Amino acid sequence: MTPIQIVWIYDRDSARHPFIQIGAETLRRCGFKVLLIDGADKPHAEERDRISPFSRLKMNMRYESVCAYIDKKAKGAPPRGLLKFFSRLMRLRHDAVDFWITHIKGAAAIFRNESDIVISSRPQSMLFSFISARITGRRFVYYPFELYGEQAAQASRFIITVERVILQLGVDMLITQNTERAHVYHRRGHKGPVSIVPNYKPRRNSTAMAPDDHGDLRTMIGVSPETRIALYAGVLGPGRWLDDLAQAALLLPEKRVMVFMGPQKDWWRSHEAEFTTAAVAAGKLFILPPVPEASVIKWALGADLGIAIYSDEVLNNIYAAPGKLSDYVFAGLPIVAPALPTIEPLIRDLKIGICFHDPGPEEMAIAINKVLDRPKKDWAPALKEASPALAWELNETRFIKSVIGATP
16 A cells, blocks of 8 residues: 655755654654655755755855955945945845745645645745645645744745735645634634644653763753752744843852753844843853754753743744743753743643743742742652643644544
8 A cells, every 4th residue: 555645845944843853753653655845955865755945055155155245345334336236136136036946946846746745834835835735636734833924033925925815725734733823823814624733742752761861961061969950941042031031040049040052043142242241250141052952851851940931022922832841841840931821821730830920030030949949859740740741642643633634
């Protein structure tokens, strides 16, 4: 019997998206063939289950080279005259022409690779994915991880319109992370079936670790065994109140410190010194580089508390679906998080941490200290009980059924 064939479209590097990796692995374990069609910049000739026609590496290198040349000719001043014209022309090519070229290449890859199902996870690649699926009679599944147009980053009106038109035309299945996000897509015009699949991590990956299989977080930052560590493992970027969180580190008492660990965005590199210098100098805040996604739990084992934080400035954050909740619970860490509608009920009902309502440093420090005032072992029973409820395995069957349209 020929296995069901699936192409999963993601116009960025799919290897950097944990839930695309988790979903693809789940489908493959069921015997389905999954081809990831993405925008990774590195060649993947050795990978038979991933191709990268959406890559813009050469285009970006060309654009950066021309921009550097224009800056050199302009001697650091804003370009004028002919240089200004070429600068705008290159910006137009980079933002519009190159975008369409890569997406046409992506569409061609979809047509070339036979499949029964097309999954698309970003509205930017939704148009050609949907058209390809409809022309070839394939099942089309829309599985976005962000509420496009409701993020801190500026959105394209064209992409917003494309998503709404396709939702109104009808997708075979919409998979999203919680009911609040589902309501947003209904307001955007979706009238078809919806499947709720939370952003939880596989529990089997954490239970397979040996007790001593962890990164030595305390040795890395050089603190004593008695020091309690509050860990934020995530993106260092805007929209997460990290400036206030860094200030909260200064309000922690002796032998309590905070660790930020994650990839740094441009915003962080530009503004970090403004709000971290004092806390770092005082030995209350340590900033570490990111670790591979598969290693987050191992490093979290060395901490005493996990912080999951998003600002309430945009709807994408207000209806957040953080996978870090699973990481922290599997590592045995109680959680501190903002009282967002998709996070607070979960933490409260499972009794796995404390939420703060005021995003100021004082309220954050109070919540962190309340959690750390209790010994880590006192949190262990609730965390152990909550672990299965925050595991990907709980929703695996629903996810598979949603993708293929039938009980596996």
